[in-house]
Amino acid sequence: MNIFRLIIALIFLGIGLLVGVLNTQPITLKLLFADIQTSSGVAIILSLLAGVIIGGLIVLATLVWPLYTKLRKANKQAAAPVPPVGSSAA
Numbered sequence: 001m002n003i004f005r006l007i008i009a010l011i012f013l014g015i016g017l018l019v020g021v022l023n024t025q026p027i028t029l030k031l032l033f034a035d036i037q038t039s040s041g042v043a044i045i046l047s048l049l050a051g052v053i054i055g056g057l058i059v060l061a062t063l064v065w066p067l068y069t070k071l072r073k074a075n076k077q078a079a080a081p082v083p084p085v086g087s088s089a090a
Helices: 002-022 040-079
Strands: 025-032 033-038
Touching: 002 040, 025 040, 033 040
Parallel strands: none
Antiparallel strands: 025 033
């Protein structure tokens, strides 16, 4: 399975390099306080990377952390001592 992941990662790396090589037109990114000169390929790759990171953080905040909290609560309840079922006072 690790070989498969490595092959997929190398394919996406190659696609990213191809996008960067084919888009060499210079552009200017105008930000709030600065202007950045770069090629359009670099801007495309950086915007895709920013989208992946922001999307991952959204999934982390809305799905993973709440599910992790539920799992911790369930584990605490499962680890709590269970009272005896029958009464043995005779």
